[in-house]
Amino acid sequence: MDEPAEIGRRVQRLRAERGLTQRQLAEPSYTAAYISTLESGKVRPSETALRFLAARLGTTYEELATGRPARLATELRLALTDAQRTLATGSADEAAAHYRRLLADAEGLDLLPERAEALLGLGDCALEAGQLSDAGRHFAMAEQLLAGEPLPRRARAIRGRAVAHLLAGELRYACYLLESTLDELNTSGLADPEALVMLYAAVIGPYIDMGAHARAAHAAELALALAPQVKDPALVAGMHRQVARTFLAEGRTADADASLAKAQSMYRQLRLRTDLAHCHWMRGYVQAQRGELDTAERELRTARDMLAAKRAALYTAQVEVELADVLRRLGRHDEAAGLLSALLDLGDRHGAVHAGGAHRLLGLIAEERGDTEAAEEHYVRALGLLERSGATGDLADLCRLLGDLLRRTGRVEAALDAYRTGLGHRAAPGTTTLGPAPAAPHTQARPGAAGH
Structure with a gap:
């Protein structure tokens, strides 16, 4: 809301344009003296008063309080929907340019919700383009803008930050962000179904990568139970996609x-x-x-x-790791190795987990070709990457592969060390070493639900 003097001048101008006296504008709820005091900027009008005056003056509360025509905010929201559609059907770069223009417009109009929405869109664009630090920054800025809003309104920004950390290979921190938000939602009486389904679906991936299959399955069960209360079909579809990972596990x-x-x-x-x-x-x-x-x-x-x-460079690289594994299993080793080597030339931009996966596959290819020295080198490099990310389930399997290789080449003690390391990663299945699992949402009986 603008300063009282600015609001007063606006009321006076609009009243004069409509040919109303102060008494005509005030009646029946207020007095001419109150309108005079308001127009002189000596009193800050309440929201109730401004809504009454806006109706009498044939304008909107927003325009009277801020000077901004309501249609500007509506047009900006429609343009944000267009940018979201561009991201869904076009390129992330094109959508990001659209979102940047809209962010500047929202900042110029001082429209906080629209600024936050534009930042969330920029975060989604950066995720798709593989620009993880930019994504995290945009989501953090959106979360900061929404700091005064209820937690469900901030859930998308928090989920975005967690996904950026997950794709960067920072699995434990991704879990921490999602678990702590779920706990706060479930214990504060703010158990919004859409926010909960969004967060439960998001936490499944890091749980599985960390070997916490029991927690992943539980999150999937909770998400499926809440899904009938969710109206957003894209959110439900995303949940089904993540639940599929628990079935695979x-x-x-x-x-x-x-x-x-x-x-x-x-x-x-x-x-x-x-x-x-x-x-x-x-x-x-x-x-x-x-x-x-x-x-x-x-x-x-x-x-x-x-x-x-x-x-979508990051996701493309991740698919190519899976494709290389299929090519390897089809016996097309040169094609698979070429695909993986090109990925490693990109550095760690596609994340420690997937870089580790690429080295693991190159190790398998080297073993199948009889080059045990190269295989061992790739396995060791994969171990370093996966240890950094905390991908416990993959680490255990990799330790087994390395142990088998060392045993076959006569290094029994080294093989035993590798096996022990793998067992250590498998010692506590279903946990993330982050403490108790998130609280389940409080269930409330729905009217007419009995007997179903």
Whole structure:
């Protein structure tokens, strides 16, 4: 709200334009003396008074309080929706340019919710482009702008920050952000279903990467239970996509494929191309788990082409790791090694977990070619990357591979050390060493729910 003097001048101008006296404007709720005091800037009007005067003057509360025509905020919100559609169907660079213009407009008009929405959009664009530090910065700025809002309003910004840390290989911190927010939501009476489903779905990935399968399964159960209360179809589709990961971890490939099919159908209807590409990616992984390698290759190439067309460099690199594994299993070692080597030339921009995965595959290829020295070197480099990220489940498997290699080459003591290290990572299945799992949401009986 503007200063009282500015509001007073605005009321006086609008009253004069409409040919009203102070008494005519004031009646029946106020006095002419109050209008005189208000117009002289000697009193700060209440929201109730301004809403009454706005109705009498044929304007809006917002325009009277701030001088901004209400249509500007409406136009800006519509433009933000257009930018979101551009990100879904076009390139992240194009959408980011759109969001930057809208952020400047929102700042010029001092529209806080629209500024926050533009920053969230810029964070999503940066995630897709693989610019993780920029993504984290945009999400943190949005969260700061929304600091005075209830926690559910800040959930998207917090989720965005957590995803940026997850993609950078900082699994424990991603879990910490999501778990602490879930706890606060569930213990504060702010258990908003959409915010909870968003956060439960987001925490599944880091849980699985850390080997905490029990927690991942529990988060999936809670998300599925809350899903009927969620109106946003994109959010429900994203939940199904993440729930599929828990089915995969349990070896339930048919259930995983069914869950992905639900997500895929929703994404097609919503024309969300990046998310649809993620479904092709995961279905390719499911088919690879079933041994359907030719079909898996087709799905993964489809995902890679869709993501590359949108210039989603980070996700494209991650799909190529999965594709290289399928090519290796098909016996096309040179093609797989070429794909992985090109990824490693990019440095760690595609995240420690996936760089570790690339080194692991190169180690397997080297072993299958009989080059044990190169295999050991890749396994050791993969271990360093995965230890840095805290990807416990992958570490245990890698220690087994390294131990087997060392044992076959006669280094029994070194092999035992590798096995012990792997067992250490498997010592506490279902935990993240972060303390108790997040509290479950308080369930409230719905009217008419009895007997169903």
